[in-house]
Amino acid sequence: MKHFLRLLVLCFVLFSITTITAAQQTNINIRISYQAFERGHMIWRADNGHIWVFGIGGQVMNFPSSSYGRLPDNPIQGAPGQILPIFGFGKVWGNHQMVRDLVGFPTLPEGGGEATYSVISPANVAFLTYGAIFSAQIEPDGRWVNAQLNNNIAQVTSLTATPTNPRVRDQITLNWQSSGGEYVVIEIYDATGKLLNIQTGQNTGNMPIIMPDSSKITVMVWSVQLVRGAIFASRLAYSSLTINITGATVTTPPPTSQTCASGSTYIVQRGDTLYRIARRCGVTLDALATRNNIVNRNRIFVGQRLIIP
Secondary structure (H helix, E strand, O other), X not given: OOOOOOOOOOOOOOXXXXXXXXXXXXXXXXXXXXXXXXXXXXXXXXXXXXXXEEEOOOEXXXXXXXXXXXXXXXXXXXXXXXXXXXXXXXXXXXXXXXXHHHHOXXXXXXXXXEEEEEEEEOOOEEEEEEOOOEEEEEOOXXXXXXXXXXXXXXXXXXXXXXXXXXXXXXXXXXXXXXXXXXXXXXXXXXXXXXXXXXXXXXXXXXXXXXXXXXXXXXXEEEEEEOOOOOOOOEEEEEEEEEEEOEOOOOXXXXXXXXXXXXXXXXXXXXXXXXXXXXHHHOOOHHHHHHHOOOOOOXXXXXXXXXXXX
């Protein structure tokens, strides 16, 4: 892009349980079942029974196993020769008109294999890759785009900040270089995981940052590419940087001792994020969000009551 873009400045309250020292990427290999539909895809996780429904318009629906396990088998009958979903897919598709409206009828029989599921925090962006058949970048607000991280296409080759030992309210300069993408997205998080700022910029650039009242900040710079027909850009690669700050008065509270038993109620504390509550309680982020009707996984508030699936 020829001109430096500053399109988004978002400041909203997000919390985490522990101090974020750098961006963290968690990768797991999972067995899945996959089925293609006229206007989307369905994927079932063998490790926990969770079903994702992906519409081609960028919408994601989540169905933990507890939400469909007792539903009747698919009651929908198709035309002669029409492929119909079975098992868990059939229960979700056949008993939810909104799912059928979103993805239409299957175009291929159900298949399966190994997939990779990655979650990158504090951004809470997930990537699901099933070989060359399907890939999804799942944003915290429940949208998705067909994309995957690929350091062979793009890289953030340099990310530095000067000076290196700032105090609260000091100004520093962030410098970056990237290649392969169309532009970069810069995200800034405080020590609790609160998203302070989002901006966009050229592949090589710099920007000033005023240090917040926080013991540290985590800066994530993403190399991104616009996807034709998509409602947001695909993230190709990233780099992160932690900047320690002297003189902060805001501290991170200690972890809570609340129970994580299935069906129990968890009360959101200062310093919580949905991702870290899910990780602590041994449930998936998708299952926790779906059980509590949360659309934007980056938006929870102190005192909110969550049911653990």
